[in-house]
Amino acid sequence: LEEIFTGSFFAKKERIKKFYTELFRAIPFFSDQEGDTINLHQVRVAFLASALGAEILEANRILMFLAGLYHDLGAVGASLHPVRAFSLSDYFVDPWLANHPLRSAQILRKFDRLKPVASIVVEHHEWYDGGGFPFKKKAGEILPEAQALRITDSFDAAMLLTGRIDEALKLLEKKASREFDGDLYSIFKHFIKTNDFEFLWHQPQTALELAISQLESIKILFDDSEIFCLLKAFDVKRYPQPGHTRRVRDLVALISAEIGYVQPDALIRAATVHEVYTVYEPYKGSYLGAVDKKEVLEYFELLSEAFADLEKDPFVSELVYAVCYVDRKLSHYETGLSEEDFLDVLSYLNGRVNPEVLLAINRVLKEHSESIYKDMIKRRRLL
Numbered sequence: 007l008e009e010i011f012t013g014s015f016f017a018k019k020e021r022i023k024k025f026y027t028e029l030f031r032a033i034p035f036f037s038d039q040e041g042d043t044i045n046l047h048q049v050r051v052a053f054l055a056s057a058l059g060a061e062i063l064e065a066n067r068i069l070m071f072l073a074g075l076y077h078d079l080g081a082v083g084a085s086l087h088p089v090r091a092f093s094l095s096d097y098f099v100d101p102w103l104a105n106h107p108l109r110s111a112q113i114l115r116k117f118d119r120l121k122p123v124a125s126i127v128v129e130h131h132e133w134y135d136g137g138g139f140p141f142k143k144k145a146g147e148i149l150p151e152a153q154a155l156r157i158t159d160s161f162d163a164a165m166l167l168t169g170r171i172d173e174a175l176k177l178l179e180k181k182a183s184r185e186f187d188g189d190l191y192s193i194f195k196h197f198i199k200t201n202d203f204e205f206l207w208h209q210p211q212t213a214l215e216l217a218i219s220q221l222e223s224i225k226i227l228f229d230d231s232e233i234f235c236l237l238k239a240f241d242v243k244r245y246p247q248p249g250h251t252r253r254v255r256d257l258v259a260l261i262s263a264e265i266g267y268v269q270p271d272a273l274i275r276a277a278t279v280h281e282v283y284t285v286y287e288p289y290k291g292s293y294l295g296a297v298d299k300k301e302v303l304e305y306f307e308l309l310s311e312a313f314a315d316l317e318k319d320p321f322v323s324e325l326v327y328a329v330c331y332v333d334r335k336l337s338h339y340e341t342g343l344s345e346e347d348f349l350d351v352l353s354y355l356n357g358r359v360n361p362e363v364l365l366a367i368n369r370v371l372k373e374h375s376e377s378i379y380k381d382m383i384k385r386r387r388l389l
């Protein structure tokens with residue numbers, strides 16, 4: 007019996023590890039989601055920046071690849087995908103968009119091993135002449151890796167507008183003297199004309215497969231707090247309450263234990279991904295170099311299951327969305343939570359969820375909301 011027990015314990019641990027690894031790999035795709043389409047911007051920038059960086063700067067290929075993959079993560083929740091912003095004023099229409107290099111770096115910095123990636127990412131909108139953001143650094147003050155990221159990032163935006171390498175270069179020419187180091191840009195022009203990168207825009211399935219296999223070769227293990235830090239990027243789409251996903255996961259786990267007969271794994275996974283869906287409005291133009299969300303999901307077994315449960319399993323979706331509502335309400339209170347706050351939330355849910363689930367939510371909130379929300383309220387008071 008003992009053997010079976012330990013066996014299944016480790017099997018479960020393996021599943022958790024696999025789920026976290028899937029999330030880490032899937033986030034660069036899902037943070038580029040416009041409607042049901044994944045535009046693969048960060049994937050293309052990752053390939054271009056790592057190849058350019060390795061060729062001319064002797065930069066670490068993997069660090070550059072990861073910098074490309076996560077550089078716009080902090081923009082999730084903005085009014086438009088950063089690749090659709092072409093001039094500086096487009097970024098400053100929305101403060102969230104203007105802040106995205108800082109937010110991306112803030113998230114990546116939480117991973118010890120990704121700190122060098124964060125240092126590159128935070129500078130990916132600095133201009134050579136000092137006219138960029140957020141620090142207005144110029145020339146030699148900007149990391150060469152960040153300058154390479156800047157060029158490939160702009161180039162992808164130009165490709166999406168023109169569809170052809172020569173046309174995209176023509177479009178960039180006007181920005182080049184202000185934004186890029188002249189020597190680096192000349193090298194880039196030669197690099198993009200002589201390497202065969204057109205498939206990135208014209209055969210997105212191939213780009214997707216290549217990106218997946220690259221990601222599979224990168225071995226990083228994650229713990230709970232790192233994964234939930236990455237997921238914070240998705241918490242802010244509709245309400246600025248960081249940590250929402252993690253609190254929903256914690257509450258759902260407690261409630262399923264309270265109900266007793268519910269298999270917690272599926273519920274916990276569904277709670278973990280419940281904010282990871284469309285992050286930007288569908289794009290109105292044509293999608294060059296994009297793939298369907300379904301095509302990406304095929305590569306992620308546990309993630310697909312979690313999304314399917316949220317869509318099709320009435321019990322899972324009811325409970326997760328009820329708890330999502332609970333957290334949205336309770337995390338807004340500025341001072342301590344009162345009996346009335348709970349009653350408001352519970353009376354809203356009454357009739358909307360199964361009575362047994364409602365009772366379990368009630369018991370869990372009574373017992374645990376202090377510890378879950380107290381720190382948050384304290385922290386807000388300190389700010």
Ligand SMILES: [Fe+2]
Binds near residue numbers: 078088106107
């Ligand atoms: Fe960006």
Ligand SMILES: [Fe+2]
Binds near residue numbers: 047088089159
């Ligand atoms: Fe970008």
Ligand SMILES: [Fe+2]
Binds near residue numbers: 250281330
């Ligand atoms: Fe939610």
